[in-house]
Each structure stands twice: as C-alpha cells, then as structure tokens.
Amino acid sequence: MSRVLAWIDRRFPLSRLIRESMTEYYAPKNFNFWYFFGSLALLVFAMQVITGIFLLAHYQPSASKAFDSIQTIMYDVKWGWLIRYLHTTGASFFFIVIYLHMLRGYLYGSYRKPRELLWIVGFVIYVCLMAEAYFGYVLPFGNMSYWGGEVITSIVGAIPYAGSWLASLARGGFGIGTATLNRFMAFHAVLVPALLGLLVVAHVLALHETGSNNPDGIEIREHLGPDGKPLDGIPFHPYYTVKDIMGVGVFLIALSLVVFYAPTVHGLFIETYNYIPANPLQTPPDVTPAWYLAPYYAMLRAIPDKKLGILVLFLAIAAPFFLPWLDRNPRAKSIRYRPVYLAMVVVLVACLLVLGWIGMQPASPALLPPARIGLALYFLFFASLPFVSRIEPTRPVPDRLRM
Amino acid sequence: MRRLLLVAALALAGFPPPAAAEAAPRLEAPHYDFDRATIRKGAELFAQRCFACHSVAHIRYQRLETDLGMPLGTLEDDIMLPSDARIHQGMVSAMRPQDAAKWFGVAPPDLTLEARYRGIDWIYTYLKSFYRDPKRPTGFNNHVFKNVAMPDVLEPLQGILAADGRVIKKGSVSPQQFDRDAADITAWLQYTSDPSKLEREALGPWVIGFLAVFTLLAYALKRVVWRRVHRGASQAGS
Numbered sequence: 001m002s003r004v005l006a007w008i009d010r011r012f013p014l015s016r017l018i019r020e021s022m023t024e025y026y027a028p029k030n031f032n033f034w035y036f037f038g039s040l041a042l043l044v045f046a047m048q049v050i051t052g053i054f055l056l057a058h059y060q061p062s063a064s065k066a067f068d069s070i071q072t073i074m075y076d077v078k079w080g081w082l083i084r085y086l087h088t089t090g091a092s093f094f095f096i097v098i099y100l101h102m103l104r105g106y107l108y109g110s111y112r113k114p115r116e117l118l119w120i121v122g123f124v125i126y127v128c129l130m131a132e133a134y135f136g137y138v139l140p141f142g143n144m145s146y147w148g149g150e151v152i153t154s155i156v157g158a159i160p161y162a163g164s165w166l167a168s169l170a171r172g173g174f175g176i177g178t179a180t181l182n183r184f185m186a187f188h189a190v191l192v193p194a195l196l197g198l199l200v201v202a203h204v205l206a207l208h209e210t211g212s213n214n215p216d217g218i219e220i221r222e223h224l225g226p227d228g229k230p231l232d233g234i235p236f237h238p239y240y241t242v243k244d245i246m247g248v249g250v251f252l253i254a255l256s257l258v259v260f261y262a263p264t265v266h267g268l269f270i271e272t273y274n275y276i277p278a279n280p281l282q283t284p285p286d287v288t289p290a291w292y293l294a295p296y297y298a299m300l301r302a303i304p305d306k307k308l309g310i311l312v313l314f315l316a317i318a319a320p321f322f323l324p325w326l327d328r329n330p331r332a333k334s335i336r337y338r339p340v341y342l343a344m345v346v347v348l349v350a351c352l353l354v355l356g357w358i359g360m361q362p363a364s365p366a367l368l369p370p371a372r373i374g375l376a377l378y379f380l381f382f383a384s385l386p387f388v389s390r391i392e393p394t395r396p397v398p399d400r401l402r403m
Numbered sequence: 404m405r406r407l408l409l410v411a412a413l414a415l416a417g418f419p420p421p422a423a424a425e426a427a428p429r430l431e432a433p434h435y436d437f438d439r440a441t442i443r444k445g446a447e448l449f450a451q452r453c454f455a456c457h458s459v460a461h462i463r464y465q466r467l468e469t470d471l472g473m474p475l476g477t478l479e480d481d482i483m484l485p486s487d488a489r490i491h492q493g494m495v496s497a498m499r500p501q502d503a504a505k506w507f508g509v510a511p512p513d514l515t516l517e518a519r520y521r522g523i524d525w526i527y528t529y530l531k532s533f534y535r536d537p538k539r540p541t542g543f544n545n546h547v548f549k550n551v552a553m554p555d556v557l558e559p560l561q562g563i564l565a566a567d568g569r570v571i572k573k574g575s576v577s578p579q580q581f582d583r584d585a586a587d588i589t590a591w592l593q594y595t596s597d598p599s600k601l602e603r604e605a606l607g608p609w610v611i612g613f614l615a616v617f618t619l620l621a622y623a624l625k626r627v628v629w630r631r632v633h634r635g636a637s638q639a640g641s
Contacts, residue, residue, distance in 0.1 A: 071516075074461075074599070075463075075598065076461075239632060246621040246624075246625050253615065253618065256610050256611050257611065259603070260607030260610060260611070263603075273520070275596075276520050
C-alpha cells in the first residue's frame with residue numbers, strides 16, 4: 001500500500017493534497033451550526049450533477065417533446081420519479097443551503113480582509129446558481145417554464161439599443177421554442193455546471209489560503225503554538241469530517257422527508273402551473289418565480305418603470321459583491337461583538353423574507369407599499385454600512401477563541 | 404395585434420379570459436383513504452363514465468395490475484374499452500380528438516395530470532357541481548367551471564339538480580353514495596397525477612429509518628473523536 005502511494009506521490013501530489021487540505025488544514029475549533037452548509041452545498045452540487053445526468057438520458061429538448069419526456073421519466077422510467085424529485089428538491093435545497101451559508105458570512109464578517117476574494121468567488125457562484133436554476137426551470141416546458149422563460153428573456157430585451165437583438169439571441173428566435181430549449185440545455189447541463197465546478201475549486205483554494213473565519217471573527221493564525229500550528233485550530237480531518245458527516249445525515253433526512261412525502265411542497269418546489277404543457281396562448285393567472293428568486297421579483301415589481309425596475313434588480317443582486325469594502329469596522333468582524341450590526345442583519349433577513357413572500361403573491365396594489373419599504377431597507381443596509389460600521393459600539397474582542 | 408389574436412384564440416378555444424375569474428364557489432375537500440381499493444373503484448367508475456372521451460395517456464393499463472392489484476380479467480373486461488387496446492399501452496380514449504372537437508367544440512383534455520394542475524378539491528367539487536341550464540347545448544352548466552363544454556356524465560347517479568341545488572330528478576344512488584363515487588374518481592385522478600405516491604410513501608419510512616440510524620452512528624463517532632478537543636479546552640481553561 002505504502003509503495004503504491006509512494007509511486008503515485010512521485011508523479012502526483014496526492015499525499016500533499018490530503019495533508020494540506022485535510023489532515024493538516026487547521027480550522028478553528030469553535031465552528032457551530034452555521035458551518036455545516038459549505039460541505040452540504042458541495043454535497044447538493046454532486047447530487048444535482050448525478051441526478052442531472054440520469055435525467056439527461058431521458059429528456060428531449062424540443063418544444064413538442066420536452067413536456068412529455070419529463071412525464072415519461074415520471075411514469076415509465078424505473079425510479080424516474082425518485083431521480084426527478086431528487087433533482088427538483090435538490091434545486092430548492094441548494095438555495096436553502098447557499099442562503100444559510102451566505103448568511104453565515106454576514107453574521108461573522110467572513111467577507112472581511114483577507115477573505116475578500118473568497119467572498120467574491122462565492123458571490124459569483126451564487127449568481128451562476130441563479131442562472132443554472134433559471135435554465136433548468138425552463139427545460140420541462142410546462143406553462144410556467146414557458147412564461148418564466150418569456151419574462152426573463154424580455155428583461156434582456158430591455159437593455160438599451162441592443163436589447164431586442166440580444167433577446168432573440170437568448171431565445172434563438174422571436175419566441176421561446178425548440179431553439180431556446182436546445183441552448184438552455186447546453187447552458188444548464190454543460191456550461192454553467194462546468195463554471196460552477198471551476199468556481200467551487202477556486203472557492204476552496206481561496207479558503208485554504210486564508211484559513212476559515214469563525215464565530216468570533218478572530219484570526220487563529222495570529223496565535224501559533226511552538227510547533228507552528230494555530231493554538232485554536234484543529235485538523236479538518238478527522239474533526240470536521242466526522243462532524244460534517246453527521247450534518248449530512250440530518251440534511252438527507254430533511255431532503256427525504258420532502259422527496260418521499262411532499263415533493264412539490266404545495267407548489268413551492270414544483271409549480272402547479274407547470275403541470276400543463278407550455279401554451280403561448282394561455283398566460284398563467286400569475287407568473288411568479290420560484291421561491292428562491294421571489295425577493296428580487298418583488299423588488300422588480302415595486303418599481304413602476306420597467307427599465308428602472310430592471311436596473312434596481314441588478315443593483316440588488318450586485319450589492320453583496322461590495323460588502324468587503326462597505327463594512328469598515330476596524331475592531332471586530334463578528335456579530336458577537338457588534339450589536340448594532342447584528343440588528344441590521346436581522347432587519348435585512350426580515351426584509352428578504354417579506355419580499356420573498358410578496359414576490360410569490362399575485363401582483364396587487366396593496367402589496368406595493370410593503371414591497372417598497374422592504375426594497376428601501378434592503379438598500380439602506382448596504383448604503384449605511386460604511387458609516388454605521390465605523391462608529392458603531394463594539395464590545396471588546398478577546399484574543400483567543402471562545403468554545 | 405398579438406394581444407388581439409390571443410384573445411380571439413382564447414375565445415375560440417373556449418377558455419374563459421383570465422380576468423373573468425368571477426367569485427368562484429368554495430371548493431370542498433373530498434374524504435377518502437388514498438389506498439389501492441379506493442383507487443381501483445375510482446378507475447372502474449372512470450372507465451364507465453369518463454374514459455369514452457378523456458384519456459389518461461401516461462398511465463399504461465398494466466399499471467392497474469402491477470400498482471393497484473386489479474385482476475387481469477377485470478382489467479380486460481371493464482377498463483380496456485377501446486377494441487384495439489393492448490396491456491402495455493397508455494390509457495388513450497377511443498374517441499378521436501378531431502371528432503371530439505367537432506362534437507363538443509373543444510377536445511376533452513387528457514386528465515393524467517389534472518389533479519396536479521387543478522387540485523383534488525377542485526375535481527371533487529367540479530364533479531358535484533353540475534346543474535340544469537337549458538341555455539347550454541348540453542342542457543347542463545357547472546358552478547365551478549362556468550359554461551363548460553362537458554355534459555353531466557354523472558347525472559344518472561346524482562340525478563338532476565337546479566342551479567340553486569334543488570333536486571329536479573332523483574339519481575340512482577343516494578347523495579352519500581354519490582359523494583363516495585365522486586371521491587373515488589378523485590382518488591383515481593390523484594393517483595394518475597402522481598402514481599409514485601403509493602411507492603414513495605411505502606419506501607419513505609425505510610429510507611428515513613436508515614438515515615436516522617446512520618445519523619445516530621455519525622453523532623456517536625463525532626462524540627468520540629471530539630472528546631480530545633473538549634478535554635483540551637477544559638485543561639486550557641483551568
């Protein structure tokens with residue numbers, strides 16, 4: 001065994017990789033609940049790729065066959081329902097996991113120096129994930145797929161001058177049809193997953209370069225023992241591998257509860273209107289997006305002017321990109337020592353939840369004021385952070401980690 | 404222009420314009436056990452009353468035997484009504500869509516996914532909501548689906564009701580039995596909309612039970628491995 005390993009190591013840095021990223025990668029010892037979601041995101045990504053390959057083996061990307069091919073998977077393919085429900089549930093769980101993972105970054109200031117690039121790569125992963133979800137949403141070619149496809153490509157059409165040309169480029173024609181499905185499948189099954197894979201590698205590389213942040217927001221590498229290892233660090237393997245495996249168990253139980261007992265979650269994970277085939281002559285009563293994009297949709301609808309609304313939408317998506325430079329507290333990163341910042345994050349999360357709910361409701365004038373308040377508070381978070389973070393009261397930050 | 408075309412097409416197709424969703428009647432939830440016996444009864448009622456016009460094309464006849472445990476004889480005599488039906492084929496109605504469109508104004512839709520799209524409460528209430536309306540070509544109208552093209556195929560069972568619910572003609576079964584029949588058909592359509600429900604709900608406890616044991620073992624392993632870290636922390640603290 002050791003001779004095989006030596007043979008490999010002379011030709012490929014296997015042992016070194018394992019050492020540097022597992023057995024001698026020192027992670028802070030006080031990771032809590034919020035630290036499960038990175039490894040879980042990787043798990044869901046793998047699950048989506050595997051189930052996606054099986055779906056791809058039966059899916060037919062053409063306007064006349066796509067919808068029926070999905071039904072063939074559901075009715076005739078052995079275990080097809082399991083594969084498809086895993087994929088649809090996995091999509092929603094991916095966003096649940098990623099949102100909790102991002103929220104962890106907000107809570108403990110994980111985007112702060114020296115982890116700016118780590119945050120930005122993660123942010124780009126999130127944007128790619130939204131694209132991935134959108135392309136996948138159109139593929140089954142139910143009526144929600146069709147109209148969702150129509151609405152989002154019409155956003156491209158709002159770009160000045162080149163808009164209508166870009167929109168027909170995105171659609172592969174004047175309307176959503178076979179050409180659209182073909183290119184969306186190329187994006188959904190090849191381009192975006194490949195990008196995601198590369199970005200995930202970059203994300204992990206950046207993480208291992210800077211080391212993990214922790215709930216205290218203290219750098220463990222500033223307190224090294226005589227052996228040169230961080231005093232408050234423990235090797236990722238075995239400590240966090242066994243802990244993450246436990247997280248995987250809990251996660252899979254939650255996933256299974258949905259897959260086996262409530263795969264559509266009352267139209268939340270799989271929309272009711274997607275159970276009639278795409279029909280250009282029949283608009284669903286309310287074209288609303290999947291829950292994970294609903295907050296942005298509520299923001300879009302809160303602005304009466306289409307172009308201005310789209311601009312606000314892009315600003316809202318882009319805002320977290322700048323977080324590392326907006327937060328300027330010189331003494332602390334984590335909410336543990338920043339009560340005012342904690343309150344701001346709580347308000348931000350509440351805004352997004354309310355906006356998400358509004359985004360899934362039929363358009364109604366009664367919901368405009370709360371949507372606009374939510375939108376204003378959302379931007380206020382980012383706009384006020386540079387000032388608040390400099391003057392906010394900060395509790396004394398300890399030198400060493402608290403368990 | 405496109406909008407105009409759209410409205411015209413909708414009107415031709417017999418769709419009510421989306422805005423015309425007037426005060427819909429309250430939908431009633433059916434009461435039934437989602438089990439094989441109920442679904443089988445619903446399948447027989449469906450074959451007798453609905454299958455002449457409506458397909459459930461994604462359901463192959465075979466499934467009624469393998470999934471629902473229907474005896475092959477019953478399946479062949481009572482369900483496989485189109486004369487050329489084969490056991491491995493989907494349940495496609497004998498009526499050709501182009502004929503149906505000529506006779507009813509609109510081809511009766513395939514009902515495989517109807518319960519997904521409309522919901523089971525809608526189907527149940529719809530089946531019970533036909534009433535006499537001499538102004539309609541079929542002589543019937545429906546409270547849930549205004550001006551529906553479908554005739555009241557359950558009329559021999561339910562009898563004939565007036566718009567206000569008054570009984571004009573008694574049916575062949577009691578109102579309670581009719582409710583059960585409508586519920587059975589609804590159960591059948593719930594089954595056709597997602598046949599995996601029977602399989603996955605039977606499988607669920609085993610999968611989740613396995614994962615629960617796995618998680619407990621993982622937790623125990625984590626406790627053992629982490630004991631060193633916690634001991635180290637308490638020493639450093641003292």
